[in-house]
Amino acid sequence: VEFASDNTAGVCPEVLDALLAESSRPGPAYGDDPTSKRLGSLVAEAFEHEVAVYPVSTGTAANSLALAATSPPWGGVLCHDEAHVVVDELAAPTVLSGGLTLHRLPGDHGRIDPAALTDVAVRADHGVHTVPFSALSLTQSTEAGTRYTADEIADLAGAAHAAGMVVHMDGARFANAVAATGASPAELSWRAGVDVLCLGATKGGALAAEAVVVFDPGRAPHLDRHRKRTGHLLSKQRLVSAQLLGWLQDDAWLRHADHANAMAARLAEVVTSRRLTLLHPVETNMVFLDLSPEQEAVLGSTGAAYYPRPLRSGRVEARLVTSWSTTVSDIDRFADALDGVGLGDRA
Amino acid sequence: VEFASDNTAGVCPEVLDALLAESSRPGPAYGDDPTSKRLGSLVAEAFEHEVAVYPVSTGTAANSLALAATSPPWGGVLCHDEAHVVVDELAAPTVLSGGLTLHRLPGDHGRIDPAALTDVAVRADHGVHTVPFSALSLTQSTEAGTRYTADEIADLAGAAHAAGMVVHMDGARFANAVAATGASPAELSWRAGVDVLCLGATKGGALAAEAVVVFDPGRAPHLDRHRKRTGHLLSKQRLVSAQLLGWLQDDAWLRHADHANAMAARLAEVVTSRRLTLLHPVETNMVFLDLSPEQEAVLGSTGAAYYPRPLRSGRVEARLVTSWSTTVSDIDRFADALDGVGLGDRA
């Protein structure tokens, strides 16, 4: 059973259909095409706000370019200690911006502790000797599979804005947070203070399609230059725009996210009913188990694909991710496999 | 009629089929998948040489990463005065490498003049004060729609190697050169001295798929780090590998390139039979017209899509590009349109 990540799934039907339709005719290169324009309108509608939209093909590119375009190159970006931008991108935000540095903030279950943010934001300024904090980066939903509520975002964003920072959201799994909270896209973004959102479709069912969404285009006047000079402007951009369009139209993105979340809830039920321990509350499409090394070895013997990581405690974290393509029968087969290897203590 | 570029076409059937097949099942992320491995084998077979293959989604990324991984960051890259790397990429090779500089060499019809190369290669060395030339970048087929023969490449590559440079080939339209010369992929690349080839499939019929092909993997030991730290490692890389696989299998790439070349030849016949002047010999899939401003205005009135550029002579260059999707009827309609507006002098 495939729980390694939501980027191991294929492409969802709505995206494929849009892609095939767009591909059936020629169209202008580099984003100067009707589909890219329609994408802009659709995002504006979905978020109830004027936007500038920049499609790219990776989430690392989206995050890096969003930060590069809204911070000066000597700025500092505050993010959670486990954030993808600081843990998994081999310093791409630093490289693509020409020098931004990332500063880690603690917080339980993947969410930044507001007190930690306030603490650094009021730090003494030593002028030219000190990296000025220029951006707060929030991950929604978080690396721990939890999500921020609109109020929690507003609190953090308010503190950031008060300290002169821009607020960036890494939304590789933004759809899952929207589906989970029931809040609107607007409520979880600009209404709560987000200035630039990296809206990820790849994990949600696209081939390779992410959109940098700038709510106040004046904040990122040169994003197009940053994108081009780093090799991230696609010649057949319309085919990426088409993916995003197919994904967003008729709320396909939210239906798929809702499905993935439901599969994770079902998966959580499977493991907790066997008295396996969760590391984090299951709020979106990821389930984290806290296993002994022996248990993890047994889990591995089921043949299920997941992502293990040693913990400082000596125990092992197992991350299981569901996606638009996970089925009820996947979960059921996994439950049977657990029982087959005798993992967990059936209540 | 669409002659603006070969990147305005859609996706060719072979690529779409491969993409749909790959998308129908889950698979590992980040290139650790069977399809990416099969791609490596297929490229090795097509080029009759062991290779390391790095798929990316833009040609600018391919060129920049290939150069970054084979030159030190203080190196200098020699290229043709009209090369895409120096004219059209907003300094991406400089940005993604951390400082490479590009140096222009003259040459007629898009081909580097060997004497110009020799001239700079023997320039006095002033040690640490001087940018050391570390790479020669050849464009095949060229920006002028011409191509180098294997012997011409070997001459230039030999001079570059003798001066300690690596030889890079921007092969955004490599397929068209192979189809046009009748030489094998091997003969036009490593056998002639090319060390790293950026094999472009996007212009040839893919969605967004380019492959950096390294013939001596020891020459680019950290290309994977460069790719990741610049945001160019795709999570669903297997879907890009699949595109390349579908394009290469059963020589689809060469058939499409041959077709595009044939359409360009037919287009050239249309314009020369009307005594319009060609700027460059038509050797692959591009036709360049040398028009008076008045003629160019008339050409524009046909509604055909092409790329005009003012020349220093006061005249205007009109670039017309054919692709895998250009049809005979497109050419015929264009011929009729020319006659309709009375452009050219029917022989």
Place this chain on the structure above:
Amino acid sequence: VEFASDNTAGVCPEVLDALLAESSRPGPAYGDDPTSKRLGSLVAEAFEHEVAVYPVSTGTAANSLALAATSPPWGGVLCHDEAHVVVDELAAPTVLSGGLTLHRLPGDHGRIDPAALTDVAVRADHGVHTVPFSALSLTQSTEAGTRYTADEIADLAGAAHAAGMVVHMDGARFANAVAATGASPAELSWRAGVDVLCLGATKGGALAAEAVVVFDPGRAPHLDRHRKRTGHLLSKQRLVSAQLLGWLQDDAWLRHADHANAMAARLAEVVTSRRLTLLHPVETNMVFLDLSPEQEAVLGSTGAAYYPRPLRSGRVEARLVTSWSTTVSDIDRFADALDGVGLGDRA
């Protein structure tokens, strides 16, 4: 009284004499001169090891170039949480290296906790997704005015080497540590595992002169390129080499450092005899007081120059630094001033 920093002093007589002598005659530019060669020999003799020596004019340049030349640009540098390289250089090591990132390790009194180093060094490797730790940076003497013993350095360096890292030492105040420990320059550097030392003379009495000392030149083959391409190669380098030569000759550097340390010890006696609290043991030339805000205001009213910093505890750190130019009478005047404002509780 001047205790703001050891970089507020003028130039010591030995350096001035050497500078004047060198300036009285012409000599080759860019380091190709006899004085720069003599400097190399003298450093080799002082450290009992072959060396490559690269003079520059700032400590930030020295640290950044030393790290840039020994790490790949995607590397990670481990350093103390309070290290100058991560706190005070506005990301210069990142900028001059083209992307190095800095990672903070905790530790009391400015010294890295060996357990914290081991902890991160054994962290799981996720290949291309993870910044590989490529260097350990030690500060000697530390930002807290303490120093590492040779054994402490050897422990940390051993762990770093075992994990494949290079060991860098920020020696802006290396002389003070040598004078304080009584160990030889060799014992506190390469014999304990240091691969590259930034030997600072500016704080010790020079005008603007720091030397990057590479013990195994093969480890930093391109340091000269890094220095030139960042604007740090001095045309009249011989005048900087002369400063370093005058400073090192006849152990002037160690005499000045010993003097500064003695002045700090006397200063510590002044404050502790008045029952003011020290934040850190006084081991070299810096004294840190732990004051209430009210006490700090009174200290400020003496007119003495020092560096205050708010602490998380609500109290205030006051840093007082002595130098080669501090006199006994400076300390005595300060003692009188304390008594004049009634600060401290005379035992």
Place this chain on the structure above:
Amino acid sequence: VEFASDNTAGVCPEVLDALLAESSRPGPAYGDDPTSKRLGSLVAEAFEHEVAVYPVSTGTAANSLALAATSPPWGGVLCHDEAHVVVDELAAPTVLSGGLTLHRLPGDHGRIDPAALTDVAVRADHGVHTVPFSALSLTQSTEAGTRYTADEIADLAGAAHAAGMVVHMDGARFANAVAATGASPAELSWRAGVDVLCLGATKGGALAAEAVVVFDPGRAPHLDRHRKRTGHLLSKQRLVSAQLLGWLQDDAWLRHADHANAMAARLAEVVTSRRLTLLHPVETNMVFLDLSPEQEAVLGSTGAAYYPRPLRSGRVEARLVTSWSTTVSDIDRFADALDGVGLGDRA
């Protein structure tokens, strides 16, 4: 006899005196000192304009930071084909700015041909695909030892401003141009359209002191950040400011430059009276000879220090530079040496 460069001389008395005076007392670090402030006033007075002044220790740093602070990182800098910034700095302007690219313009005797500037300035704009020219860099006096008149500067600067560029002047030998033209510093800089001047004192008699002079501080709001993040902020900046102050006070800089120019004129007389051929008019402090390889070998046998360079013609350029420290007797000894080896044809 020493004609290798004007950076092989020692430090002139006025600079030494100022340095010694400043060094005799402590003072604040990092430029927050009275001497740095006085320098600002003196430069403003000398140039009859408000200025922001940033001292650094190398000309490469000055040029690179001036360009980095006034252009966006994706900008393009136009400069003469032989300009130091593009020929001799190992891409430092590119590195320190995070990506600026340099574009060469032709022109006789080291001066940019105004027609060549106009030609590129009116080039078609292809938006995000094209490097936008953001700065014109003029070298005064030029690499060929000639100088621009105020009118020539105004013509070039006017064209640059009309095209939206900033005008930078590499003034490593600005003093020589002022002395040679008789125009005022203001007339050769801001009055003629220069926005930022790198005023070099090192070649003119300082130890290591260059000043970036910004005439409209709003044009370079973050120059201090750029300087710090590249390691070019000096801790004992007041000792560099003192050098500049001593050099500028009482017109010492212009007297020394006038002397150097006069020595070059005398040297030119020596060589032309022997019917040796000059490559360029001798307008400041450099003399360029056009020699056959045989003649150059003979010249070398005199033991004089100069800088030879092979020319495309097969002949050899010999560059001889005079400085503040060149004496009449140096020239006379050189004349005798020429006669001793029989070089030239005595009229």
